[in-house]
Amino acid sequence: MSLNRIINSKSFDIGKSLLAFNLRYNGKFVPHPPQYRCFRTQARSLAYAKDLFLGQINKAEVFPYPEIGNEELEELNQFVAPVEKFFNENVDSKKIDEDAKIPSETLDGLKELGLFGMQVPEEYGGLGLSNTMYARLGEITALDGSIAVTLAAHQAIGLKGILIAGTDAQKEKYLPKLASGEHVAAFCLTEPGSGSDAASVTTRATLSEDGTHYLLNGSKMWISNGGFADIMTVFAKTEVVDQEGVKKDKMTAFLVERAFGGITSGLAEDKMGIRGSNTCEVVYDNVPVPLENVIGEVGGGFKVAMNILNSGRFSMGSSGAGMMKKLIEMTAEYATTRKQFNKKLSEFGMIQEKFALMATNAFVMESMAYLTAGMMDRPGVPDCSLEAAIVKVFSSEGSWICVSEALQVLGGLGFTKNYAYERYLRDCRILLIFEGTNEILRMYIALTGMQYAGKILTGKINFTTACLSVADHNVFKTPTVLSSSQDSALKLEQNVYLFGSAVESVLYRYGKSIVDEQLVLKRVADVIINLFAMTAVLSRASRSISIGLRNHDHEVLLANTFCAEAFFKNNYMMTQLQKHAPENNDASIKKIAEQILEKRAYVCAHPLDRTF
C-alpha cells in the first residue's frame, strides 16, 4: 500500500509538527509517537459523523444497528399493507404525469388513509410516527414522485415548523386540521433572488403602527403546494434591535394563513418531472400576520428554517431505496426474458453489472436512511444534521444514476413513455436540486465537520492541561463486526484514520480560507459520505448475521463489495488532497473555467481554422 505510506508520511510530518508546536507551547514534554491524538471529552458525544473528521469512530453510536421493538414492527407492517394497496390500485402515475395534476379523489384517499399527518402527535389527530416509521412509509409513497413531493412539502417541511418550534397554542390551533388534510401546508423560503443563499431573502415583515400585527410583503418562488396551501410557513426579514441597540435585519418564521388575505398564487410551473406536484410563485401584499403567529423567536428564523430542513432530509434515503427496489424487480423481469444473440440479457456481464449497481445502491441507501432515522429516534436531541445531509447527497445521486442504468437495460423501450422508466428518471432529477442542492450540502458536510475538527484541534493548542490519548486503533478488536466483514471493517478503520490526518493537514494548510476551496471541500465531503455509507452497511450486515436474517450472506456480499470500492475511491481522493499532489488537477480546472467564463463561450479556435 505505497499510496498509504505516502499519505501517512506527509500527514504525520505535519501532524507531528503540529503536536510539537503544541507541546513546546505548553512547555511540557510528552512523548508523541504519531498515533497519539488529542481530544477533549465532551458532554454530548452524540455526533457520529463529526468525529470521523478527527479520525475517530464512535462505535457505540452506530453499533448495533438500530432496531425497533416487536410491537412497533407489527404495527408498522400493518400500516404498510393498506398504503401499498392504495398505491397499487388507486394511483395512476402515468395520468398524473400527463395531466400534471393529482386527481382530487386520490388526494382525498391519501388524506383518509391518514398520510397527511404521519408525524403529527396523536393528541392533535395525527399518527405520531417516529422517524423510522415515517421513513418506512416513505418507501411506498416514493412509488409516485408527485405524490411523494406533495406529502413531503406538506408535512416534512410545511408544518414541521409548528411541530419543532411552535407554541402549544399554535399546535392546538393548526395541527388537527393539518393532520386530517383539511388544510394543506407549504414551506415558503426560496425567492427569485435567494435560492441557496437562504439568508438573503428580501420578503419583509414590518410591525404595524398599532403593534398588533406584522405586514408581510414580498414574493416567494418554487413553492410546492403553493397553489392551494392554506397554511404557509413564511420566512421574512424583520427589524430587530440587538443587545447594543443596533438595528439589524434578521429572518423570522411566520405562520401565515391564506385566509388572512393579500396572498396570490401564480400559475403552476411546467416542470420536467414531479409534474403532478404543484409548484408556483406566491406573492404577499400587505398580508396581516398576528403577533402570536411568529414561530420561535423574532429574528430566529434562520435557525428554524435550517432545523426544519435538517429534520426531513434523511427520508430521501428510504424513498430512493423503495423506488430502486421496485425498479430492480421490473428491470429483472425484462432482463431474464429478453434474448439477444441467443442469450438472455441477464447473462451478459455489462447488464449484470447494472443490477449489482442497483442492488448495492439500494442497500446502502436503506442502511444509511434507517441508521440515521434510528439515531434521530434516540431519546435526547441528537444532532444528526450532518448524517441527514450525507444521506440526501448519496441517495439523490445514487437514484439518478441507477434509474438511468435501469432505463439503459430496456434500451429503446426504456426511452418510451409506454414504460415508467423515463418518468422515474425525470422525477429523480429534482432530488439533486431541492432540499438543499448537493453542492451546498457538500459544503455544509465538509465545513461543519471541519469546523468541529478545527475547534477540537485548536482546543488542544489552547487547552493547558492537554489530554493526550492513543487513538483507539483497533476499534473492531472485539467482535462488533463479524468475521465475514472483518476485512471491510479494517478498510473502514484505515480510511477513517487517514481521513483524520488528511483533515488535519488540510486545515493546517488553508486555515480559515478553506471556506473558499470548494474543490478541496468537495473531496472531503465525498470521502465522509463514503465513510458513513461504509459504516451503515457494516452495521446492518453485522446485525443481519448475528440475528440470522433471511439472505444475510447476500447482505455481507453487498457490504463487502461496496466497502472495497469505496475504500479505493477514498484513498484516491485523500491522495488528491495532499499538498502538491500530482493527482490533483484543481489548478488546471480552475484555469479552464476562468478562461471560458471570461469569454462566456467556448474559447478554442475551430479545428478546421487555418492561420495562413
Added chain:
Amino acid sequence: MSGRVLVGVKRVIDYAVKIRVKPDHSGVVTEGVKHSMNPFCEIAVEEAVKMKEKKLIKEVVAVSCGPQQVQETIRTALAMGADRGIHVEVSAKEYESLGPLQVSKILAALAKKEEAQLIILGKQAIDGDCNQTGQMTAALLDWPQGTFASEVTLEAGHVKVVREIDGGLETIKINTPAVLTADLRLNTPRYATLPNIMKAKKKKIANVKPADLGVELASKLQVLRVDEPPQREAGVKVESVDDLVGKLKEAGRI
C-alpha cells in the same frame, strides 16, 4: 336477536404474488411470501361493517383459525370496523391439514356460543378455492344459506339475498339466523386507514382453542402432491374443418 354478526376471515398469500411450488412438491412456498386477507373475506367484513353503520346490527366479531400470524388478519378486520376478534389457535402443523369441514365445525360452535344472528363469509378462499365452508357451516347449524351474494338486505327476522348464479341473478328470502357468503360484486371494501389501525390496537382479540369448542381437527384428506399447471403450449393453425377433425383424432380427443 343478539344483533351480532360473525365474520370469518382467512389469511392467504397475497393475490399479486407469483406462486411457486416447493421443491419437494408438498405444497407452495409460504416462507417470506407476502400474505394478506382473502379478498372475498374483505368483502364480507365490509358488508358486516356497513350493516353496523346502518344500525341494522350491533356488533361485528371477526374470527380466524390458524397459527399466531393470523392475528394480523384479524387486526386488519378490526381496523376496517369490526368490534372484536376471536383467534382460534391452531398449530402450524395442524393448519396444513385444516380444511373447510373443520373450519365450519369451529364456526358452527362459535356461532352457537356467541349467539350470532348472521355468519358472513367470503364465497371461497383464493388459495384452496374450495367454496365449501359457508355451505357446510349452514348445514351443521341447520340454518338457511344465501351464497354467492351480490346484494344483501337485512330486514326484521329475515334476509333478502340476490345471488349470482350461472343463469343470471336469483333473489331469495331466508330467515335469520343464516349464513351468507360474499361474492365479488357485493361491495367495494374500504381501506384500513392508518388512524383506524391505531384505534384497532385497543380492540380485543380473544384466544380460543378448538378443543374448548369441542371440535376435533383430524382431517380425512391427505395432500399427496402439488404441481404447477402444465406450461401452455403454442397452438396450431389448420386450413379446413377436415384438418381440424384429423388433428383432434390424432390427439386422442375424439
